[in-house]
Structures are given as C-alpha cells and as structure tokens.
Amino acid sequence: MDFSSVETEYRQLKAQFDAGQLTEAGFKARLQELMIEDEQDRWWMIGYETGQWYVHDGEKWVPAEPPRPAAAPLVEVRSPGLPESGQQTKEVSVEAPYTSEAGNAAPEPVGMPANKPIRPRNASRWLLAGLVAVVVLAVAIGIGLRGGGPINEQSAAVAPVATAAAVSPGATLVISQSIGLEMVRVPAGEFVMGSPEGQGSDDDEDPQHSVSLDDYWIDRTEVTNAMFARFVDETGYLTDAEKDGLGTVFDSSTQDWSEIQGANWRHPRGPESSLDGLADHPVVQVSWNDAVAYCEWAGKRLPSEAEWEKAARGTDGRTNPWGEQEPTGELSNFADRNLEVDWSDKNVDDGYQFTAPVGSYPAGASPFGALDMEGNVWEWVADWYNDGYYAQSPSENPQGPASGDYRVLRGSSWYDAASRFQAADRFRNAPFNLNDAFGFRCARSS
Ligand SMILES: [Ca+2]
Ligand SMILES: [Ca+2]
Numbered sequence: 001m002d003f004s005s006v007e008t009e010y011r012q013l014k015a016q017f018d019a020g021q022l023t024e025a026g027f028k029a030r031l032q033e034l035m036i037e038d039e040q041d042r043w044w045m046i047g048y049e050t051g052q053w054y055v056h057d058g059e060k061w062v063p064a065e066p067p068r069p070a071a072a073p074l075v076e077v078r079s080p081g082l083p084e085s086g087q088q089t090k091e092v093s094v095e096a097p098y099t100s101e102a103g104n105a106a107p108e109p110v111g112m113p114a115n116k117p118i119r120p121r122n123a124s125r126w127l128l129a130g131l132v133a134v135v136v137l138a139v140a141i142g143i144g145l146r147g148g149g150p151i152n153e154q155s156a157a158v159a160p161v162a163t164a165a166a167v168s169p170g171a172t173l174v175i176s177q178s179i180g181l182e183m184v185r186v187p188a189g190e191f192v193m194g195s196p197e198g199q200g201s202d203d204d205e206d207p208q209h210s211v212s213l214d215d216y217w218i219d220r221t222e223v224t225n226a227m228f229a230r231f232v233d234e235t236g237y238l239t240d241a242e243k244d245g246l247g248t249v250f251d252s253s254t255q256d257w258s259e260i261q262g263a264n265w266r267h268p269r270g271p272e273s274s275l276d277g278l279a280d281h282p283v284v285q286v287s288w289n290d291a292v293a294y295c296e297w298a299g300k301r302l303p304s305e306a307e308w309e310k311a312a313r314g315t316d317g318r319t320n321p322w323g324e325q326e327p328t329g330e331l332s333n334f335a336d337r338n339l340e341v342d343w344s345d346k347n348v349d350d351g352y353q354f355t356a357p358v359g360s361y362p363a364g365a366s367p368f369g370a371l372d373m374e375g376n377v378w379e380w381v382a383d384w385y386n387d388g389y390y391a392q393s394p395s396e397n398p399q400g401p402a403s404g405d406y407r408v409l410r411g412s413s414w415y416d417a418a419s420r421f422q423a424a425d426r427f428r429n430a431p432f433n434l435n436d437a438f439g440f441r442c443a444r445s446s
Contacts (some may be wrong), residue, residue, distance in 0.1 A: 002036070002068075003036065003044070003053075003066045003068050004068075006034045006036055006044075006046060007046070010034065010046045011052065012266070014051070017048075017424050023378075030236060032140065034046065035260050038066070038067055039067075040058060040067075042055050042057075043055070043056040043189070044066055045061070046130040047063075049186055050402055052204050052358055053065060053066050058270055063222060065403035067413075068157075069360070073294075075392075086258060091235060096418045108296055108438055109355075115294040116272075124429075136290055153296065154335045157215060157396055161383065164186060171269055174261060175228075181295075182219075182220040182221075183217040183218060183219055183220060183443075183444070184217065184311070184368050184370050185215065185216075185217050185221050185368075186213070186215070186216055186217070186220060186307070186311050187215055188212075188213065188214050188215045188220060189212065189213070189315065190210050190211065190212045190213075190314070190315065191210070191211060191213070191309070191310040191314065191315040191317075191422070192208060192209075192210060192211075192317035193210070193211045193306055193310070193315070193390070194206055194207065194208040194308050194390050195207065195208055195211055195385075195422070195424045195425050196208045196210055198426055199440040200425070201420060201422055201425050202387075202425070202426065203387070203391070204387035204388075204389075204428060205246055205424045205425070206280075206392060207390055208317075208390075209305050209390060209393070209395070210395060211310070211393075211395060211398060211409070212395060212396045212397070212446070213306060213307060213310055213317050213396075213397055214397055214445065215445070215446035216303070216307055216443055216444065216445050216446055217443060217444050217445075217446060218303055218307065218308075218311045218368075218370060218441065218442075218443040219300075219370075219441035219442050219443070220359070220369065220370055220371055221358035221359045221370075221371050221372055221441065222282035222283075222358050222372050222376060222379060222439045222440065222441050223282065223291075223294060223441055223442065224280050224281060224282060224283060224358055225265070225275050225278050225279055225280075225281055225282075225283050225438055225439045226280060227280040227283070228265060228283040228286070228294060229275075229296050231293075231297050231298070234297070235297060237290075237297075238354035239264055239265055239285070239286060239287065239290045239295075239323065240286075240287040240432050240434060241263065241265065241285045241286075241287070241434055242264045242265075243263035243352075245261060245262070246259050246260060246261045246262065246263060247259070247260055247262075247263030247264050247267075247268075247270075247285040247434060247435065247436070248260070248263070248285075248433075248434060248435035248436070249263050249270050249435065249436050250269075250354075250415060250435065250436055252341060252353075252437040253370070254340065254411075255341050255342065257425050259434060264285050265283050265284065265285045265286055265290075267285075268284045268355075269354070269436060270283050276353070280357040280358060280389070281355040281356065281357055281358070282355055282358055282372070282376055282377045282439040283439055284355065284377055284434075284435070284436045284437065284439050285434050285435065285438070286380075286434055286438060286439060286440065287409040287431060287432050287433060287434045287438075288302075288380045288429075288431035288433075289430070289431055289432060290434070291324050291380040291440035294440075295440075295443075297354035298441060299440065299444070300442035300444040301335075301382065301443060301444060302380060302381055302382040302442060302443065303381050303441070303442070303443035304381060304382050304383055304397070304398065304399055304400065305381045305382070305383040305398075305408050305410065305426075305442075306393075306397070306398050307402055307443055308373075308381045308411070308412070309379075309423060309424065310368075310381065311356065311368055311373065311375035312366050312370065312374065312410070312411065312423040313366065313367070313369070313423035313424070314366060314367030314368065316367070316445065318367075319422050319423065319424075320374055320421055320422065320423055321364055321365065321366035321367070321370070321373045321374055321423060322363065322364045322365070322366075326418045326419065326421060327350075327364070327374065327375060327418050327421050328348060328350075329348045329349050329350040329351065330361060330364070331363055331374075332350065332361055332362045332364045332370075332372075332374050332375030332376070332421065333350050333351070333355070333360065333361065333375045333376045333415060334350060334375045334412065334413075334416055334417070334418050334421065335414065335415060335417050335418070336348040336352075336360075336415055337349050338348055338350070338351070338352055339353050339354075339414065339415070341415075343417040344417070345364070345417070345418050348418070352414060353414070354436065355376060355414060355436075357413070358371065358372055358373045358375055358376070359372065359403050360376075361375070372411075373411055373423065374411050374412055374421050374423060375411070375412055375413060375416075375421065376411075376413060376414060376439075377411075377413045377414070377437055377438060378407055378409040378410065378411055378412065378413045378427060378437055378438050378439065378442055379409060379410050379411045379439060380407060380408075380438065380439075380440040381407070381408050381410055381439050381440075382400065382407075383399065383400025383401070383407065383408045384398070384400050384401045384402070384403060384404030384405075384406070384407060385400075385401075385404055385405075385406040385407060385408045385409070385426070385428035386400075386404055387399040389401055404429035405430065406429055406430055406431075407428065407429065407430075407431045408426060408428050409425070409427040409429055409438065410425070410426070410427065411425075412425065413438075415437045415439060
C-alpha cells in the first residue's frame with residue numbers, strides 16, 4: 001500500500017459514500033484500515049470529509065502533504081460499477097476457523113492476511129473528520145467531564161467491592177461491578193500446567209510443568225451480549241466482523257462453518273438472527289482484537305494463557321474444572337443431543353443447542369469459583385500461540401511467546417465433543433478470526 005493506492009481507494013469509497021452505498025460509520029472504518037506508515041515511522045491518513053492528508057506528529061493529527069512526488073489532486077469519481085453496499089471487496093479473507101471433520105480435532109488455522117498496521121493509540125475514528133471536528137469533540141468532552149458523566153464500568157472496576165464469600169473451596173473473594181459482572185480472585189502460588197507427554201489431546205500440552213503466578217482477578221463468566229452492548233454504546237466501537245461485513249456461522253445441516261454476510265455480534269447466527277433473549281448469553285463473533293478492545297475499556301485485560309488455565313483447573317492438576325469426569329448436562333454446555341452433529345452425545349441434554357446463558361452450570365464451577373471455563377464458548381486469551389512454548393516458558397508469570405501468527409483460545413464450546421474437554425487443551429486462531437463459538441472473559445492484576 002502506498003500513498004497513491006490509498007488515494008485511489010479513498011476516491012472509490014467516497015463515491016460509494018456519496019451514492020449512499022456506504023454508511024458514514026462504514027466509510028470511516030474503511031478509511032481507518034487505509035492508514036499507512038512512512039519511512040520515518042509516521043502515520044498518515046485521509047480525512048473522510050476533506051480528502052486532505054493528515055500526519056500524526058505523536059500528539060495529534062496535522063494536515064500535511066505526504067512525502068512523495070506531487071500527485072494529482074484528489075477528485076471525486078463516480079464509478080458506475082461499484083459493488084452494492086456490504087459486498088465490497090476486502091483485503092482480508094476470513095475463512096472458517098476450523099473444520100468439523102473430527103469434532104474434537106484441533107484444525108489448522110487459516111492463512112494470514114497482509115499485516116494490518118498498528119495504529120497510534122489516539123488515532124480514533126473521529127479524527128478522520130479533520131481538525132475542526134477534533135476541537136469540537138475536545139470541547140464536548142471537556143464539558144462532559146465538568147458536568148460529571150455517569151460512572152462507567154471502568155471507574156467502577158477501579159474500586160471493586162467485596163460482596164460475597166467463596167462459592168467453592170479456594171475462591172476467596174468475589175467482586176461485583178456496576179453492571180453485575182463478578183470477578184473471582186485467584187491467590188498467588190503454583191499450579192500444574194499442561195499435560196504429561198502423550199496424555200494431552202494434542203502434543204502442544206507437554207511438558208507438564210509447574211507455574212507460579214501472582215495474585216489476579218478473572219471474570220467469573222464469559223462477557224455477555226449485554227455487557228458488550230454497553231461497551232459499544234459508550235465507544236461506538238466497530239468489531240472486525242462489522243468492518244469486514246461478514247462473520248462465520250456453524251450450519252448444523254452441513255456440519256460445517258460458513259462465511260455469512262451480515263453475521264456479527266448483533267446477528268450472531270446471520271443477518272436474520274438477533275440478540276432477542278440472548279442478553280445474558282456470551283457475546284460471540286468477536287475477534288481477539290475485539291476482545292482486547294473490550295477489556296481495555298473495562299479497565300481490565302485478557303488473561304494470560306497460564307492465568308486462564310489456573311483459574312480453570314486449580315492447583316491440584318485436575319483434568320476439568322469440576323474434576324476428572326467428562327462433562328454432563330449439569331456441568332457444562334457442549335455438543336449434546338440438542339446439536340445435531342455426528343460427534344454430539346445423544347444421551348445427554350445440557351439444555352442448549354448453541355450458547356447458554358453465562359453461569360448456567362454452577363455445578364461445573366472451577367476450584368476458584370469461575371464458571372463456564374469449559375464449554376459454552378471458546379475464550380480468547382492474551383498469548384501468542386506456539387506449540388513448543390511449554391518447553392521454554394518461564395516458571396513465573398509466563399506471558400507467552402514474543403510473537404506469532406495465532407492467538408490462543410481456551411476452554412471448548414457448545415460445538416465440541418465431550419471427549420475434547422480437558423482444561424489443558426490448547427487451541428489457536430488468527431487474531432482477526434471469529435465465529436459463533438468464540439468469546440472471551442477479562443482479567444486484571446490485583
Ligand atoms: Ca449444548
Ligand atoms: Ca467457556
């Protein structure tokens with residue numbers, strides 16, 4: 001991508017916008033994707049109204065001409081052959097994150113797209129409107145602060161209130177937040193991570209090793225649609241699925257995953273589906289990027305892979321949060337008789353074909369009182385994935401490899417066979433991938 005390519009794309013997007021084929025939010029989101037970096041590591045973007053180039057000087061966006069031979073001025077073009085809104089070509093091909101062939105097999109992640117740039121932290125979408133809008137917004141924010149806005153989750157999270165005793169042995173505190181989400185505290189200390197050689201479902205779980213972690217808190221359940229909606233309402237955040245115009249949905253009739261136009265967190269099973277009745281179900285169709293954005297807004301972060309596993313299986317090396325046995329209809333939401341697939345257990349009824357309301361299986365709580373650690377939805381964690389990482393990971397507070405192509409997911413889902421359920425099981429996917437079985441929960445240091 002170079003400056004002239006960005007200008008070409010800008011002109012095409014502008015024409016679509018003027019023709020009503022692209023919403024303002026969609027236009028801004030697409031332009032954000034077009035930010036580029038020059039040889040001096042400075043970021044450049046085009047203002048959506050002005051067509052003017054802006055460069056980020058480390059503090060703010062300022063109008064400037066990009067460092068290249070003088071180019072033709074930006075002119076508005078109207079192309080007769082523009083695609084319909086929602087069908088624009090996109091650079092990133094989001095393929096089905098995994099196949100259904102074996103039900104409990106860890107499928108190969110899909111290929112990587114061209115790298116998306118890491119934006120400057122304060123490159124918010126409203127900057128696209130230009131400096132005037134920035135000034136207006138800054139004034140508005142100032143007024144809002146002086147007026148004392150409502151307390152948001154972030155401020156509530158800073159001052160947690162102890163409200164309940166342990167729900168099971170080992171859980172020491174539960175904190176409540178303003179929107180009803182509880183976190184459980186996991187005390188500092190060692191636990192057994194991974195599986196002995198030859199005993200894991202894949203060979204990326206060995207060597208089994210002892211890991212010591214500092215104190216931390218982790219959400220008691222997966223993040224719900226109601227909680228995610230509040231984040232979006234307050235921030236105007238657009239998820240990767242919304243920006244790309246499609247999500248990935250499991251189709252029981254084909255027992256496979258399909259890319260569906262219009263599937264996103266608001267329409268988890270495709271454009272005809274809605275969140276009606278799903279407020280307390282885990283949010284899905286969210287990428288690792290989306291999960292990170294939510295947790296940051298909430299004043300939290302994603303758990304490390306080690307933090308997730310300790311919260312799930314405690315310190316005694318047990319196989320599942322509740323102990324050694326495979327899941328039952330009282331312990332977890334997995335591929336039971338409600339999901340018509342070859343690998344489902346037809347003798348068990350856990351009550352749900354797809355997601356279940358979070359916290360539906362209190363008998364399946366982990367030793368620290370965390371719920372849904374196995375089943376319901378897969379959960380993104382912070383770490384990059386590397387199948388050999390356990391042979392070299394530090395014994396204290398491991399944070400995962402320094403880089404990688406895939407991020408780790410943990411905990412299995414409504415899609416997975418009971419036989420897959422092991423708290424040490426590791427899965428991975430590209431950070432922009434998503435489907436209706438991927439969700440997350442957040443953590444924070446004590
Ligand atoms: Ca189920
Ligand atoms: Ca889960």
